[in-house]
Amino acid sequence: MDEYTDEQKLSVILKATSDPTRRSLLTTLVQQGPSRVTELAQHYDMSLNSISKHIKVLEAATLVTRKTIGRVHLIQAQLEPINEIDNWFKNLRSIWDLRLDDLETILNKEHCDDGSQQ
Amino acid sequence: MDEYTDEQKLSVILKATSDPTRRSLLTTLVQQGPSRVTELAQHYDMSLNSISKHIKVLEAATLVTRKTIGRVHLIQAQLEPINEIDNWFKNLRSIWDLRLDDLETILNKEHCDDGSQQ
DNA sequence: CGTATATTCAACCAAATGGATGAATATACT
DNA sequence: AGTATATTCATCCATTTGGTTGAATATACG
Numbered sequence: 001m002d003e004y005t006d007e008q009k010l011s012v013i014l015k016a017t018s019d020p021t022r023r024s025l026l027t028t029l030v031q032q033g034p035s036r037v038t039e040l041a042q043h044y045d046m047s048l049n050s051i052s053k054h055i056k057v058l059e060a061a062t063l064v065t066r067k068t069i070g071r072v073h074l075i076q077a078q079l080e081p082i083n084e085i086d087n088w089f090k091n092l093r094s095i096w097d098l099r100l101d102d103l104e105t106i107l108n109k110e111h112c113d114d115g116s117q118q
Numbered sequence: 119m120d121e122y123t124d125e126q127k128l129s130v131i132l133k134a135t136s137d138p139t140r141r142s143l144l145t146t147l148v149q150q151g152p153s154r155v156t157e158l159a160q161h162y163d164m165s166l167n168s169i170s171k172h173i174k175v176l177e178a179a180t181l182v183t184r185k186t187i188g189r190v191h192l193i194q195a196q197l198e199p200i201n202e203i204d205n206w207f208k209n210l211r212s213i214w215d216l217r218l219d220d221l222e223t224i225l226n227k228e229h230c231d232d233g234s235q236q
Numbered sequence: 237c238g239t240a241t242a243t244t245c246a247a248c249c250a251a252a253t254g255g256a257t258g259a260a261t262a263t264a265c266t
Numbered sequence: 267a268g269t270a271t272a273t274t275c276a277t278c279c280a281t282t283t284g285g286t287t288g289a290a291t292a293t294a295c296g
Contacts, residue, residue, distance in 0.1 A: 011138055018132035019284080020125055023206070030214045037243060050285055052244065057283095071242045071293040079214060082207050088141070089200050096148045096197060137254085155273060168255055170274065175253095189263040189272045 001062055010088055013081050016061035021046070022054050026063060029077035036072050119180055128206055131199050134179035139164070140172050144181060147195035154190050 001009055017023055021044065028043060029035060041051040055075055058064040062081050067074040119127055135141055139162065146161060147153060159169040173193055176182040180199045185192040 007138055007141075010141075011136055014132050014136035018129055018136050020129055021284090023125075023128070027210060027213065030210055031217065033217060038241090046284095047286065048243080049245095049287080053284075056244090068243095071291095073243065077214070079207075079211060082210070085203060086207065089197075089204065092145060092148055092200070093197060095145065096195070099149065099151060139254090156271090164254095165256060166273080167257080167275095171254075174274090186273095189261095191273065 001060065006084070009081075010084050012061045013063065013084055016057050016063055017082070017085075019054070019057075021051075022058055025051070025054060025058065026077055029064065029075060030079070034067070034074045034076040036074060040075065119178070124202070127199075128202050130179045131181065131202055134175050134181055135200070135203075137172070137175075139169075140176055140181075143169070143172060143176065144195055147182065147193060148197070152185070152192045152194040154192060158193065 001012065004012070017026070024043075025040060028040060037052055037055060038048060040055070041048045044051060055064060055066075059066060059075075063078055064075050065078050067076065119130065122130070135144070142161075143158060146158060155170055155173060156166060158173070159166045162169060173182060173184075177184060181196055182193050183196050185194065
């Protein structure tokens, strides 16, 4: 995912996590540790191929890594990328707080002088 | 969005935020405070109608609210729902930490007894 | 070597998404 | 009343998405 900007990475991560099956897969992986594709698929009323595709979406979002041992693919959760979501939100909230501070300043000014600052 | 389960709400919120234009709209709204649809649209090389649709997606995800005053629709950011994402991630990470603790316990056991616990 | 197992690849399909445009609605202005 | 402005509604279109099935690939096992 190195060829993408941070913004694009964030989009990919958010979209990957927006599907309930994929979030469930992540939870299972975090609970059980590295798991085989077939093993993961058993939890779902869905074809193995569909799960395989979901895993590839997670992999593209770097939310899981794959270690191939013989014919078995071990899938492992990777939580770090979710921090990107966290950072985005923190940033948003800090802008928000900043604006509220400004508003407060304005309100305080209104309190002291003529209040012409709408 | 009351007719949805928490899981479904989370999906809607994540999907809504997964689009770069919509994240940008949220940022603009947080920076500038409540804004009109036309005003928001001016920031983008995209039709007013498309922006209107994006806003409706954000609205459906409860990430913005709308206050209609005459013919003007004032759109306001609403950051609370993003906490749902935060909660999901915190939960995931806590499961992760739990499993690491277990692993550590097992490793400690290996250290003391015969280590047969693979 | 032949067969079973684990997984992906390829093609297909219906539904959703993100965009556009043109018409409709509702409000404001003179 | 008539015109301009703000916004949504309705369609349409190309692309993506989430699922399916069947074939291919690669490894393991007897």
